[in-house]
Amino acid sequence: xxxxxxxxxxxxxxxxxxxxxxxxxxxxxxxxxxxxxxxxxxxxxxxxxxxxxxxxxxxxxxxxxxxxxxxxxxxxxxxxxxxxxxxxxxxxxxxxxxxxxxxxxxxxxxxxxxxxxxxxxxxxxxxxxxxxxxxxxxxxxxxxxxxxxxxxxxxxxxxxxxxxxxxxxxxxxxxxxxxxxxxxxxxxxxxxxxxxxxxxxxxxxxxxxxxxxxxxxxxxxxxxxxxxxxxxxxxxxxxxxxxxxxxxxxxxxxxxxxxxxxxxxxxxxxxxxxxxxxxxxxxxxxxxxxxxxxxxxxxxxxxxxxxxxxxxxxxxxxxxxxxxxxxxxxxxxxxxxxxxxxxxxxxxxxxxxxxxxxxxxxxxxxxxxxxxxxxxxxxxxxxxxxxxxxxxxxxxxxxxxxxxxxxxxxxxxxxxxxxxxxxxxxxxxxxxxxxxxxxxxxxxxxxxxxxxxxxxxxxxxxxxxxxxxxxxxxxxxxxxxxxxxxxxxxxxxxxxxxxxxxxxxxxx
Amino acid sequence: xxxxxxxxxxxxxxxxxxxxxxxxxxxxxxxxxxxxxxxxxxxxxxxxxxxxxxxxxxxxxxxxxxxxxxxxxxxxxxxxxxxxxxxxxxxxxxxxxxxxxxxxxxxxxxxxxxxxxxxxxxxxxxxxxxxxxxxxxxxxxxxxxxxxxxxxxxxxxxxxxxxxxx
Numbered sequence: 001x002x003x004x005x006x007x008x009x010x011x012x013x014x015x016x017x018x019x020x021x022x023x024x025x026x027x028x029x030x031x032x033x034x035x036x037x038x039x040x041x042x043x044x045x046x047x048x049x050x051x052x053x054x055x056x057x058x059x060x061x062x063x064x065x066x067x068x069x070x071x072x073x074x075x076x077x078x079x080x081x082x083x084x085x086x087x088x089x090x091x092x093x094x095x096x097x098x099x100x101x102x103x104x105x106x107x108x109x110x111x112x113x114x115x116x117x118x119x120x121x122x123x124x125x126x127x128x129x130x131x132x133x134x135x136x137x138x139x140x141x142x143x144x145x146x147x148x149x150x151x152x153x154x155x156x157x158x159x160x161x162x163x164x165x166x167x168x169x170x171x172x173x174x175x176x177x178x179x180x181x182x183x184x185x186x187x188x189x190x191x192x193x194x195x196x197x198x199x200x201x202x203x204x205x206x207x208x209x210x211x212x213x214x215x216x217x218x219x220x221x222x223x224x225x226x227x228x229x230x231x232x233x234x235x236x237x238x239x240x241x242x243x244x245x246x247x248x249x250x251x252x253x254x255x256x257x258x259x260x261x262x263x264x265x266x267x268x269x270x271x272x273x274x275x276x277x278x279x280x281x282x283x284x285x286x287x288x289x290x291x292x293x294x295x296x297x298x299x300x301x302x303x304x305x306x307x308x309x310x311x312x313x314x315x316x317x318x319x320x321x322x323x324x325x326x327x328x329x330x331x332x333x334x335x336x337x338x339x340x341x342x343x344x345x346x347x348x349x350x351x352x353x354x355x356x357x358x359x360x361x362x363x364x365x366x367x368x369x370x371x372x373x374x375x376x377x378x379x380x381x382x383x384x385x386x387x388x389x390x391x392x393x394x395x396x397x398x399x400x401x402x403x404x405x406x407x408x409x410x411x412x413x414x415x416x417x418x419x420x421x422x423x424x425x426x427x428x429x430x431x432x433x434x435x436x437x438x439x440x441x442x443x444x445x446x447x448x449x450x451x452x453x454x455x456x457x458x459x460x461x462x463x464x465x466x467x468x469x470x471x472x473x474x475x476x477x478x479x480x481x482x483x484x485x486x487x488x489x490x491x492x493x494x495x496x497x498x499x500x501x502x503x504x505x506x507x508x
Numbered sequence: 509x510x511x512x513x514x515x516x517x518x519x520x521x522x523x524x525x526x527x528x529x530x531x532x533x534x535x536x537x538x539x540x541x542x543x544x545x546x547x548x549x550x551x552x553x554x555x556x557x558x559x560x561x562x563x564x565x566x567x568x569x570x571x572x573x574x575x576x577x578x579x580x581x582x583x584x585x586x587x588x589x590x591x592x593x594x595x596x597x598x599x600x601x602x603x604x605x606x607x608x609x610x611x612x613x614x615x616x617x618x619x620x621x622x623x624x625x626x627x628x629x630x631x632x633x634x635x636x637x638x639x640x641x642x643x644x645x646x647x648x649x650x651x652x653x654x655x656x657x658x659x660x661x662x663x664x665x666x667x668x669x670x671x672x673x674x
Contacts, residue, residue, distance in 0.1 A: 455652070463634065
């Protein structure tokens, strides 16, 4: 079959690094399926935004695919049961997330039957639905960005449609070392990925879709190319980009493919683009066309500390311990467990944490992290050369140390994507990214404090106003009473006093 | 010989009068300078309205600072960070906190089983963060509480305590 040739072109991207890929260790096998575990741990907050609200009680029996926590608030995503079983607890459980250790989770004890909920009967083909209804439906599937940012997809689409759009970009770049789950997904589920792209184009009313893949994934490019030839959809174009970290970042990818720069503090929609991960696209296809919500995902289990690195498809809520055991377990040199890739991932201290929608990689390293060999900044400027968003990390580090909120903002800390490039090239081993993460939390806290103070001030002022007006009213009444007494004259007062005296005598 | 000198004096007097008139009109129309300084100072204060500075709220304290009556180191919830910012704004020397009691972000909590509904705490709250009616149980609106502690002393049954703001 002749596949459409991938076009190779790119806009200009500042900085970035060519990193050793380390991907081949995990791509020799196909995607392996992890059996359903005895217990599933489902955090209610697996996405950006408000945590979902549980709608099941303890002891309740749930089916695979059943809604167990519904979206709450303006930015949220629902959670579905990944297998059938009994709800045994809703309690805090260790999780891997950026801040904090524990988070409320719904714990399901699986019965092993894996009985699925009846799919709804009125499944009209997606292209007969109105784009708006389709977007609403995508929201209900619990689908979030599977590249790692876990932004609720439905809401992303709804926000996107408020602006004029031109391109849908499917992100198959996967530039971080070790991770290969999108690569394998594209090789094995190319048809689903493209099916999802068609659904997305319909939901967004867009007529151009770029599928972007890094040049170090020839198998994925071939598989997508073949599936495209079979589908014959002229709207979908395959694009190849060179292997540079972090070209898979949303804004970076937009710049690479369209040569348009996403403004500071803006979104790709500001330049007419919507970026979706290829895994998200496949998940949308499965939800819309097969009625299966997001209850499993492909994850790379890899690193020098794992016996047999591979890509697995596992139910959301399976513990990392189970996933690693499936991949042959730890070898003797295993030292550090990281959820996510080596650049953006988070080190965790326990493998009891569950695999969540965001988990694209489980990495076991053989070297313990080294702390304390940090030296003073020598102002070499390497960090500024590699920064993909053209920030000045050395200046930012300076201001982060000084806790200078104003300067941090004006030097664009909030635009930092925490890619870790500056960390890696720093000859003084300064943990810049960690410092920026902390500084971001800090300036967010300051902003919260400020808004709280402003609210308190308003309440204080309105209370003072209320007290003043109450006082005025009371004085007015008093004046009126005095006036009435004065009008009645002294004889009336004598009369009242006499009456009072008589009353007291009667009582005696 | 006197005419040019007289003309010069007249012209300069006229200019001075016109400028004076303009300035006096401008000062009447534009907002007063001290008011805007008070606003700026008030914006730097933490707005807990706790009265620990000796003034009945943050705004009165800001007014006192600007009039030179109070020093800038009387605000325990603001701590040294606030003193630093005030010093920068007003061009004064930063001083150490007058009463360096440890302050942690906290909110009041009413033990509702012991509350008798006397309304004393409700009336003491500077930001209307306590709700409840006479002879009915009262409660603190956590999101609005500034942790000023002003409700604790008036409570006749001692059922209010400070808890960490989660």
